[in-house]
Amino acid sequence: MRHAIHPVSRPVLFRDRAAGFELLVPSTAATQHTVQGKDGHTYPVVDVEVSSASHPFYTGTSRVVDTAGRVQRFEQRYGSTARAHR
Template identity: 60%
Template sequence: MQQDKHPDYHPVVFRDRAAGYAFLTRSTATSDQTIEWDDGETYPVVDVEISSESHPFYTGKARTVDTEGRIARFERRYGEGMRQGSD
């Protein structure tokens, strides 16, 4: 394997400010700030705005706003008789 071809890949703590959650992983991200982790070691910490702990999709709090309503839009576009089917 050729040397000096790959970026520096090291342990980093990502801290989600919105959820108050932090996790240790390996990354190429760097930071001047450090944090002491549960194992007693000091790691660089990167603050993020959102992670899987606070993202609405992963927390189950995702909402879709349907201001007009699909059925009402269908009836207006194609008429109410189309929805009942043809007998």
């Protein structure tokens, strides 16, 4: 195995500021900033916009799309000729 060609893996804190969620995982992500963790150690930090704590799918706040209403609006707009060509 060749030496010095692989990136260094180290603990990195991924932080979702919107949800107040932090996750400390080993990563090779390049970071510009550091922050002090809850355990008192200083870690490189990556701010993310969406995490499992704030994503609608995981939080259960996702909306159900009304497909029947969409089909009816399409038929009103363009007529029912789209079904006749099947």
